[in-house]
Amino acid sequence: MSFGRPHRAIIADDHAIVRTALSATLSDPDAMDGQTIEICEEVENGIEAIRAVRQHRPELLMLDVTMPHAGGTEVLLEARRWSPETKVVILTGVEASGKIAELVATGADGIFCKSDDLGEMTRAVPRILEGARVVCSRFAKLLETASEAEPLTTRERQVLNQVVAGRTNREIGETLGISIKTVDRHRTSVMGKTGAHSAAELIAFALREGLIDPNSSQ
Structure with a gap:
């Protein structure tokens, strides 16, 4: 009916x-x-x-x-x-x-x-x-x-997307307007939160979680 x-x-x-x-x-x-x-x-x-x-x-x-x-x-x-x-x-x-x-x-x-x-x-x-x-x-x-995992900050997501794009810490710093030391600190934090131990594992995490943002460098 x-x-x-x-x-x-x-x-x-x-x-x-x-x-x-x-x-x-x-x-x-x-x-x-x-x-x-x-x-x-x-x-x-x-x-x-x-x-x-x-x-x-x-x-x-x-x-x-x-x-x-x-x-x-x-x-x-x-x-x-x-x-x-x-x-x-x-x-x-x-x-x-x-x-x-x-x-x-x-x-x-x-x-x-x-x-x-x-x-x-x-x-x-x-x-x-x-x-x-x-x-x-x-x-x-x-x-x-x-939701149980510690979320990435906006800056950490930006750094992650730059890593996925294959950029070095120096290039990431120039793109985001931050120092190499700050890039390294964010990168270390991202690896700690995601459990990744290498750039390849970070890329795999970003792909798996749908975090890759083509506009992240803007």
Whole structure:
């Protein structure tokens, strides 16, 4: 049984098999706890996702976080700009606490892991359409574990990104306008907080936690 008028949805993912699976699931009222969802468009890149949201103003946007031309965070912000009432559900295979925390802070209504089956997401979508915000259990545990670790300061993140870029302490100091001694102190602090013992381990940590920021040198 359908509850009121159908909800319109856009599916944005650069993998056709994912779009097909999501479309079949969302279109099944039994799977959606009686809610009727109509797929008004499927798109395969971020620019098309933004265009589709502007055109349709849907109730629901199912959004892959990593797509060509515009990433999930950018699309989410644009969706909020053009269609504030649209509920945005993020799907990602990136299991990095830094990235998940960023998506939560940006205001995603739902965040789910592509490594999981569709069950948890399927049960959550009707609640999200009613106004709930849901983070899947896998990511909730990831965020809980990350919150127990001592966070990096803004300056430490800047130094970390410079290390990832392959710059020496002297180059980092010149870029950030600080002394080599201060760079070394921040670098030592970062290694202590992350448990890294080399530049390679710092890079691995930054990649794993989604901390690499291409604008960090600005």
